[in-house]
Amino acid sequence: MSTGLFLLVLLLVAAIAPFARKYLGNYAGWVYAIWPFTGFLYYLSLLPAVNEGLIITESFEWMPALGIEFSFYVDGFSMLFSLLVLGIGTFILVYAGYYMRPYPMKGRFLGYLLLFMTAMQGIVVSGNLITMFVFWELTSVSSYLLIGYWHEKPEARASALQALLITGFGGLALLGGFVLLAIPYGTYDLAYILSEPDIIKDSNLYLPALILILLGAFTKSAQFPFHFWLPGAMTAPSPVSAYLHSATMVKAGVFVLARFNPVLGGTEVWTYTLTIVGVTTMFVGAWISITQVDLKKILAYTTVSALGTLVLLIGTGTEYAINAAIIFLLVHALYKGTLFMMAGNIEKKTGTRDIRELGGLFKYMPFAAVVMIMALVSMAGVPPMLGFLGKELIYEASAAAPKAFWIILPLGFMTNVIMVFLSLRLAIDIFWGKEPKYGKIPAEPSLPLILGPFFLVLVSFVLGLFPSTMANPLTSKAITAISPLHDAMVLKLWHGFNLVLALSAFTLLSGYLMFRFRHTLLLSVDKVNIRYFRKEFTRYFFSMIDNFLVFTKLKTKTLQHGYHRFYLMTLFIFASILVWVMIWRADPIMLELNFSDMPLNLIAVVILIIAATLSAVVSSSRIIALISMGVIGFGITIIFIAYSGVDLAITMIMVETLLVILAMTVVYHLPTYKNFSSTGARMRDALVATLVGTFFMVLVLQAGTSSLETPISEYFKETSYSVAYGRNIVNVILVDYRALDTLGEITVISIAALGIYAMMKLGKK
Amino acid sequence: MESIILQIAARHMRPLLIGLSLIVLYRGHNEPGGGFIGGLMFGAAYILYAMAFGVDRTQKSIFFNPINLTAVGLFIALISGMPALLLGDSFMTGEWYTFFQGTLMELKLGTPLLFDVGVYLTVAGMLMLVMFSLMEE
Structure with missing residues (x-):
């Protein structure tokens, strides 16, 4: 047997536990305890070897590109913890199997308990920071399920949520700490980090990493001022409390502190x-x-x-x-x-x-x-x-x-x-x-x-x-x-x-x-406690959560205001600024306007486009504005054809045609054109439009001379036929090089189409 | 609004446009065209028909439902990425196979073509879905 295999089987037992209980009846607790007990004996049998100085390591490839492995590291400290987790866990399962008899869904309860055990055992034997973090989060999630087990009670739900939020917050901090810790080492491997404690202490990342890891450990181990979630967790059934307080969960924070004592400690x-x-x-x-x-x-x-x-x-x-x-x-x-x-x-x-x-x-x-x-x-x-x-x-x-x-x-x-x-x-x-x-x-x-x-x-x-x-x-x-x-x-x-x-x-x-003298003593202690300690922390915590919700609602209302024109304005302005800054820093802007080699017919088209634009802006009829927009679109199409962008031109024709038809059908549903905006608002819109338009013009003119990165088009040109067997580079990019993007795009348009469909159907009712 | 000219035109244009859209789809790999444009043409064929005869009659004249067409398209696009996974490459890598190698009928087919078919159906489906919803009285 190995540590990895043991954990995997434990997880499987947890997964089938809720369903198998039906057939096992009242013996379920005993049966489920067999595997943890086997694990207990297994680690006990390894104890002499570990005492001789053996350190057991195992490793499974997980995300090799990121240096993340599913690896295990069992030394004397992991051993002591494993014996506690599995030994006490065995008795807890037997106890829980009997204790939970009068309550509904006991099979599910035992499953949660086994999942919790897997998570805790996983933490203590992890040999990789990310592996440890994953199990760490699993303890938070499974303890949430256990604490809130009697979910018909409001206080059980509140306690479970409180525990989840606090330990979840700590979990995030811990992840940040682990990532910072791993940077100077260049690896998440625990054995290496433990063997080179000086690397992090000499790094200026020591303090931030320490603060984040301590936050994770303190929240998990219910240290002041995060201590209040633990007594709240008392709403859980007794087997959970017994396990949570003795060998698991709260000890996970202590485990991390002790585990990293050689690396982070001593300062x-x-x-x-x-x-x-x-x-x-x-x-x-x-x-x-x-x-x-x-x-x-x-x-x-x-x-x-x-x-x-x-x-x-x-x-x-x-x-x-x-x-x-x-x-x-x-x-x-x-x-x-x-x-x-x-x-x-x-x-x-x-x-x-x-x-x-x-x-x-x-x-x-x-x-x-x-x-x-x-x-x-x-x-x-x-x-x-x-x-x-x-x-x-x-x-x-x-x-x-x-x-x-x-x-x-x-x-x-x-x-x-x-x-x-x-x-x-x-x-x-x-x-x-x-x-x-x-x-x-x-x-x-x-x-x-x-x-x-x-x-x-x-x-x-x-x-x-x-x-x-x-x-x-x-x-x-x-x-x-x-x-x-x-x-x-x-x-x-x-x-x-x-x-x-x-x-x-x-x-x-x-x-x-x-x-x-407890009777006199208790009275005076009580007075102090009522004044300073009673439930205060839980109340502060929940009022903090409420305030946070108020804040997010306000934020959503400000950012998601529902005015399409302002969304567009934000988008355009922001995009312009970003690209503007990039161009500015890449090359000096040089505008060379040279119309001499422009054929006369194209000049006519350009004049047509400008006229159509003006007509779209000043027109007082929606239909005229739409048709003018169509003229602009087709004008651009002609320019594409003139410069042999056939693909773009075909697409443009299709899109412009359909857009006009689409807009016409929408116009049908709209009230008549009215002028709602004040002169000031119109001036503002005109200003934004001019700025964005100027920006695009400069961008296009500059695109020929500036190069921010090495263009990828050369690569596409070279490999389009030899690798992807297609001569139409645009299409090869769409369906081969960037197929995943295209998949995302067609998913998005499908969802948008479904949205419009639903909206129209609902509107009819 | 019933226009006899439009109705006759639409009736004859529909098969033509569909055929054209298939050609555009097929040749897209080497010459201008492709699934996106093809899909738009396919959709346009039915939109023209719906403008002439109304959405209800158009719906009745076709055996598929635009929602299902979109779904099938997405599904095909998705599974076109799977062969690469089975062959050990990363998702969506183009895999090619040559049929009748060495003969006059030599034919190269690959997963990008399948993907393009998916795009074609999705675009057509979503276009019809949107337009029919908006045009319905």
Whole structure:
């Protein structure tokens, strides 16, 4: 098997999933999980080789002319992510297959989920910037479908749209960043870019590329001030939230930051931006989560906080920080996946997610309670769960941060205190607390619903107990991949008595105190939050969208005003100016008017044309004006014949004849000729007409002497018969050299004809 | 407005114009002419007829519908680009084949001719469509 093949089959499974569900019934989740699980085992089997330093690359030709390949690059970091995406994805599918049972269109839901998985897996193994971007966009699109899954709810549609617009905007920025990044390298190949980090840093494109890539990553990873779409995405079904928050989507931004850390990282602007944004997001997310009462909203804001922590750590970039980032990534994926699936379970069994209406659940679902509490223990950073290791490392990293540790450490400390507080609160309020009246008696969730949470917690537990033998092999190559200068540290559960341990103990104590005095505390925090944080961002966002719509309507009304004469005027003036400038810059304008070799009969024709023009302009009858125009056309035809442009002449005769007939039929439908325009408007029109006419005259006279480019006519003359077997060059150009243009033109005239037809038919009714 | 002169002229001109348009189409590759001009002539034949007899009678006297004629033309133009794809060239490359090579009947045919036929039909169809729509009372 190969990475490309695996992805292709995964995509196929996603495509047939909606249709196959009918035949698979309730086992659909299990069946669809087989392939991701196979992938999980495949990557797990490669782990030893990757730890030896193997980097797997594959490449398929896609657009060779543009240097774009469909290529894959799997190193230790991609490996860790692949295991998370596919491992957690397997459990999510099993869970979703069961969870979605009561709802309609579950087959389609599973299909979206698989598509989403394909997209995320594609991002983490891409070996080409464009490949990565394509998968990146696919995550935005598929998450839109998933978040808006219950599309009959208006808030689901609004949240989905919000997520799509924000991440879509970020996606565009990311594409721009990738293109700028690739310019100094001359290739989109990831392996090459990673191997030559200095090229971009020495280029003056570094800053623009960095800004755009950061915009893409920050929007995807819900960094402040783009954080608000993530809690909004809570309207999605629980399996989606569990997947979105643990291994996919929001982690994609973190993935890109970490992936490009060796290339873009280490500079002042990188460090400061990531640190400031990361710290702010970390703290704001944790702070808002204090007063939330919706279980999923609480978890969503803690995710925002965790993402901020990750960005902060990557930005800090020291050995401790990078180690902490990778460990914390793993920690967070494991406990957050569990917590969201459990939130779904609790909602399913009790009918509510409001923690004020939950309580005393331990006696109804003791096993589920243990699973969830273990995840909360990991979130609080208490040994022996893996979360403890993560938190210790973060403290070490914050204390040793070269810049601004005096702000990182206190805010990091407060964030952790809030995590401890939330863990205590969720555990105690939900599972013990005062028991409300439940509609039906809650029960232990069934096997597929608890399987995922249980396994994830178990992994977190085992990794926490045996860090050096179990967690190190998973993460060491990931750490060196994103930061080649640093080594992976040997992980230990027990560090001895030191400052960090004291800080940990102090965190737990503060968290407990916060929980103890929560009733007074919550009131004051609530006051602050109502004033500053409540929904404001979402409202700003939608008012921005509304204003944008107003602006585009105004713009459309100004530009698409519906007056044909002004369209023509704009076109003519603009075209004249453009060509005028080009001629001006090419050659000095020399007008040589020499009528001496002009035959007398042609002079007569020219005089006729001038007379007809005057008659068309001053005539007060539409018919006379039309016929005069016809005379002008035929006059020009005669000139063509005189200078042996037979093709043009024939076409001209046909067109002029038909045009007059056409105009006559239109005249029939029009009201009588009246003079609506003021004298000023007529003067303006006359001026424009004179200018444009003069311009064309100069253009024609100048065409003989000026040459802007090497004329292509020589090439046509030479090859028309030898290559294209035709002696009529004009026609050969139309049907052979420029056939695609002609195809476009006949398509356009067909559409125009259909438009006229429809207009006339509708007008009759 | 019924004019007996115009009616007789139109009746006899129509087949002549159609024949002429076909000649113009065919010889377009080497001498003045081509699908575009041919299509306009073909359309003009029917417009003349419609001016003499009215749109309704003209519609009844033909077995095709201008919309379909346009569609068929576009379709032919489009598929004329396909053989090149099958032969591994880029879309719309002219592909030629010589029939009866070496005999007196030697005939060179290629996809550009097919394309020109497509142009011819499209132009004729759209012209008739527009004119008939406008001329209909």
